[in-house]
Amino acid sequence: MSFLLPFLCGLAAGTVSAWGVGGGTLLLLAMTLLLQVDHRTAQGINLLFFLPTAASALFCHWKGGFLHKPVLRAAIPPAVLLSLAGAWISTSLNVELLRKPFGIYLLASGTMLLWPQKKKK
Numbered sequence: 590m591s592f593l594l595p596f597l598c599g600l601a602a603g604t605v606s607a608w609g610v611g612g613g614t615l616l617l618l619a620m621t622l623l624l625q626v627d628h629r630t631a632q633g634i635n636l637l638f639f640l641p642t643a644a645s646a647l648f649c650h651w652k653g654g655f656l657h658k659p660v661l662r663a664a665i666p667p668a669v670l671l672s673l674a675g676a677w678i679s680t681s682l683n684v685e686l687l688r689k690p691f692g693i694y695l696l697a698s699g700t701m702l703l704w705p706q707k708k709k710k
Contacts, residue, residue, distance in 0.1 A: 595624060599638075606642060613639050614695060628684045628691075 598619040606612025613635045620631040650656050679687060 598623065602638070611698075614698075618695070628688055629679065632679070 598616065602612040602616035602619065604612070605615055616638055617631050617635050620626040620634060621628055626634070647656075
């Protein structure tokens with residue numbers, strides 16, 4: 590029965606992700622707070638959870654003609670470089686140094702979702 594809580598956390602995060610809500614963020618919180626998983630390990634699992642979803646979404650957007658190629662050409666190189674830099678920084682720092690800034694980020698992002706900005710016409 591030790592698999593039940595992790596299974597339910599993954600199921601809930603997957604369901605919420607399918608609705609367009611940040612299921613990966615919820616999965617991170619569930620793993621670190623409920624399952625006592627190390628923060629770096631939880632981020633790695635979250636990335637594995639995210640990659641198939643992102644690949645599927647990218648394929649569907651490409652197939653539907655919703656990708657703007659000039660934006661992709663401009664965005665991909667800095668995204669790759671900054672991702673590599675972020676991975677290097679996260680593996681070279683102590684987990685405790687990452688915990689508080691990430692918590693602040695989650696609180697700020699959650700607060701922004703509670704008060705959405707008005708769309709300009």
